[in-house]
Amino acid sequence: MKNLLAFAIGSLLRRGGKNLFIFFVFTLLVFILASTFLISNALKSQLLSTLDALPPITVERIVAGRQTEIDTSRADSIAEIAGVSRAFPRVWGFYYFPPAGVNFAVVGVDPLLPSYSQTLTTVADIDGERLASGDTMIVGEGVDAILRRHLFDGYLLFVKPDGELKRVDVAGRFKGETVLQSNDLIVMDTGLVREIFGLPEHLATDIVVEVPNPQEVPTVARKIATLYPDSRIVTRRDLAASYHALFDYKSGLFLALFLVGIFTLFVILYDKASGLSGEERREIGILKALGWRTGEILAVKIYESAILALVAYLVAVTASIGYVFGLQAPVLRDLFTGYSALRPPLLLPFEIDGATLALIFFATVPLFVAATLVPAWRAATLEADEVIR
Amino acid sequence: MRERHAIEVKSVSKIFETAAGSVQALEAVDLAIRPNELVILKGPSGSGKSTLLSLIAALQKPTCGEVVVENERVSKLPDDFAALYRRRRIGFIFQKFNLIPTLSALENVYTPLLPERIGERELEEKALRVMEEFSIAHKRDERAAALSGGEQQRVAIARALVNDPPILLADEPTANLDAKLSREFIGFLERIRDEGKTIVVATHDPLFFDLPFVDRQIEMHDGRVVGTRR
Amino acid sequence: MSRRIATLLGIVAALLLLLAGETLLFDAKDRTTDHNALRGLVALTALPDLSVATEAGFIRFRSLSDIASAFGESPELPDHFRASFVYAPAPLSYTVPSRLLLKASPDGATE
Numbered sequence: 001m002k003n004l005l006a007f008a009i010g011s012l013l014r015r016g017g018k019n020l021f022i023f024f025v026f027t028l029l030v031f032i033l034a035s036t037f038l039i040s041n042a043l044k045s046q047l048l049s050t051l052d053a054l055p056p057i058t059v060e061r062i063v064a065g066r067q068t069e070i071d072t073s074r075a076d077s078i079a080e081i082a083g084v085s086r087a088f089p090r091v092w093g094f095y096y097f098p099p100a101g102v103n104f105a106v107v108g109v110d111p112l113l114p115s116y117s118q119t120l121t122t123v124a125d126i127d128g129e130r131l132a133s134g135d136t137m138i139v140g141e142g143v144d145a146i147l148r149r150h151l152f153d154g155y156l157l158f159v160k161p162d163g164e165l166k167r168v169d170v171a172g173r174f175k176g177e178t179v180l181q182s183n184d185l186i187v188m189d190t191g192l193v194r195e196i197f198g199l200p201e202h203l204a205t206d207i208v209v210e211v212p213n214p215q216e217v218p219t220v221a222r223k224i225a226t227l228y229p230d231s232r233i234v235t236r237r238d239l240a241a242s243y244h245a246l247f248d249y250k251s252g253l254f255l256a257l258f259l260v261g262i263f264t265l266f267v268i269l270y271d272k273a274s275g276l277s278g279e280e281r282r283e284i285g286i287l288k289a290l291g292w293r294t295g296e297i298l299a300v301k302i303y304e305s306a307i308l309a310l311v312a313y314l315v316a317v318t319a320s321i322g323y324v325f326g327l328q329a330p331v332l333r334d335l336f337t338g339y340s341a342l343r344p345p346l347l348l349p350f351e352i353d354g355a356t357l358a359l360i361f362f363a364t365v366p367l368f369v370a371a372t373l374v375p376a377w378r379a380a381t382l383e384a385d386e387v388i389r
Numbered sequence: 390m391r392e393r394h395a396i397e398v399k400s401v402s403k404i405f406e407t408a409a410g411s412v413q414a415l416e417a418v419d420l421a422i423r424p425n426e427l428v429i430l431k432g433p434s435g436s437g438k439s440t441l442l443s444l445i446a447a448l449q450k451p452t453c454g455e456v457v458v459e460n461e462r463v464s465k466l467p468d469d470f471a472a473l474y475r476r477r478r479i480g481f482i483f484q485k486f487n488l489i490p491t492l493s494a495l496e497n498v499y500t501p502l503l504p505e506r507i508g509e510r511e512l513e514e515k516a517l518r519v520m521e522e523f524s525i526a527h528k529r530d531e532r533a534a535a536l537s538g539g540e541q542q543r544v545a546i547a548r549a550l551v552n553d554p555p556i557l558l559a560d561e562p563t564a565n566l567d568a569k570l571s572r573e574f575i576g577f578l579e580r581i582r583d584e585g586k587t588i589v590v591a592t593h594d595p596l597f598f599d600l601p602f603v604d605r606q607i608e609m610h611d612g613r614v615v616g617t618r619r
Numbered sequence: 620m621s622r623r624i625a626t627l628l629g630i631v632a633a634l635l636l637l638l639a640g641e642t643l644l645f646d647a648k649d650r651t652t653d654h655n656a657l658r659g660l661v662a663l664t665a666l667p668d669l670s671v672a673t674e675a676g677f678i679r680f681r682s683l684s685d686i687a688s689a690f691g692e693s694p695e696l697p698d699h700f701r702a703s704f705v706y707a708p709a710p711l712s713y714t715v716p717s718r719l720l721l722k723a724s725p726d727g728a729t730e
Contacts, residue, residue, distance in 0.1 A: 010496075014491045082409055287500070291476025292504055293469045293550075295469065
């Protein structure tokens with residue numbers, strides 16, 4: 001009812017200090033919750049958008065439960081399975097760069113493949129001359145920055161397993177938009193990668209299998225598994241499941257968030273309950289004596305919390321969007337990007353999921369209103385007489 | 390012929406359970422007040438006057454006996470109906486005025502009417518009208534806490550009358566006022582009575598004891614009616 | 620009194636407007652994100668996962684890692700990378716890999 005609503009607003013303003021505190025705490029809570037969800041949703045959508053560019057099947061070899069090198073001859077046998085258009089070995093790994101204490105992900109590609117040069121120009125800014133002139137690599141932003149910082153300007157001296165040095169020049173940098181995936185990447189000719197890692201010709205890191213018809217993937221996978229029982233087969237479906245599970249609600253972060261959320265709500269509840277002594281109770285007593293019914297007093301209290309919660313929610317979500325997509329989440333992003341020295345800027349795609357916002361709304365606002373209901377009800381059912389004496 | 394009574398108190402007793410044991414505030418009180426009567430309840434503090442008033446206002450329920458107001462058994466009303474009854478048919482002036490200190494004078498006056506389906510303009514009109522009767526309309530926007538004792542008294546009276554109740558109850562209305570303001574209050578009382586309301590005032594202020602326009606004085610002591618004077 | 624309600628509605632409306640404006644702004648700016656570049660990169664390297672957390676290999680390529688690498692030092696030691704707090708491990712790590720999932724599924728259509 002309009003009158004009671006106006007009274008509720010007045011009531012909020014009259015106890016400005018305390019309400020401001022609650023408003024601030026609640027806004028902060030929703031802000032953190034919303035920001036975390038926004039970041040994780042954006043990261044997830046980034047991943048999912050590239051899902052079908054990934055190979056349908058990747059085959060690894062497992063020894064003693066750990067991944068180990070795989071024999072390249074397996075690729076030939078796999079290629080003969082019906083439904084497989086192509087199977088080729090892939091070489092990639094991590095190169096530890098001691099001066100910065102970081103790992104670079106080094107990936108070998110086959111420059112003779114036709115798709116290679118087309119893709120390359122869309123993906124990176126290439127210095128064509130340099131590319132043609134011998135041992136070169138294409139690096140991500142993060143790698144470039146680290147190299148420069150450690151005085152390797154435009155090249156890197158790789159230390160091979162036998163201790164010898166191999167110089168490789170930077171011939172291109174991956175474009176800015178790909179930073180979330182290319183930040184720590186070094187792409188070079190497969191032969192070069194083998195040389196740097198000391199990986200012989202007959203071994204590879206894994207085997208990529210192309211299966212044009214998605215319906216046939218499970219069958220092919222099964223056949224590969226039968227053919228090589230010590231292999232681990234990762235299908236695109238597995239990757240999708242992995243992406244979806246990335247920010248699982250069982251993961252520590254979300255658990256921690258919910259705990260903090262509940263704790264905050266208890267703090268608010270306690271504050272509201274203890275705050276309904278003295279002046280507020282007296283006021284309710286007077287209202288009852290003047291003829292206000294319990295339901296009407298309760299309505300005012302509910303209006304009060306609902307207004308507080310709703311406005312806080314809107315402020316928090318608005319701020320959160322600006323924080324995540326405008327400022328790239330200054331402090332919160334450290335939670336997501338770890339503590340390696342090789343961290344990407346959080347260039348997130350703009351993704352607002354109505355479902356997520358609704359989830360945050362229903363997880364916070366009704367709980368807040370409900371939390372304030374108990375003390376409000378207790379006050380509203382007081383004997384008016386007790387309070388007035 | 391049976392006279393129609395505005396307020397009937399039938400064998401009402403009220404016992405309070407306190408930490409120190411039970412206290413009998415009222416014992417077998419019988420009372421009948423006619424419409425448009427002005428009745429003074431007099432007696433020392435602790436005689437049960439305030440308790441009797443709160444029973445008439447259905448702020449409390451009697452331990453036994455019943456209270457009938459305008460043919461309605463208010464002592465048996467459930468909470469919400471009791472509140473509605475108070476809102477529509479009772480005007481109560483409290484000993485300490487009990488204004489809401491952070492609200493303005495005007496807001497205090499129309500507070501009893503807020504839950505009703507009355508528009509904002511009408512609320513203000515009704516409130517201002519009654520405030521003008523008691524010359525307090527000019528202080529409409531001042532916070533109640535900032536008003537003087539006399540001004541608060543007038544706001545309290547205006548609030549009690551804003552809903553135009555047939556019955557007005559006043560509990561020690563002049564307890565916190567000086568002689569001048571007390572006399573002013575008595576003047577207001579006479580005016581209200583002329584409007585046809587039934588009024589019950591509980592007081593031990595001697596100023597009330599020999600007023601010409603008082604219909605009856607009921608004396609109370611230790612929770613019992615001990616005397617009546619016309 | 621109704622002024623209060625009007626003010627409240629005004630505040631809510633202003634916030635909603637701000638929210639809408641923000642959304643439109645970021646949406647427009649985001650049109651510059653070249654999805655082609657991203658997909659091209661992934662097609663080139665054929666490697667999954669974001670390079671967001673790079674402390675260790677198995678965190679960098681979460682989807683391809685096996686459970687053993689998480690316990691590099693010794694099986695009884697807990698995972699000591701902060702990233703595990705944020706990113707749940709790929710379901711593969713804790714379950715038997717694809718071969719059994721594929722056995723159970725009637726079709727293998729990719730998602």
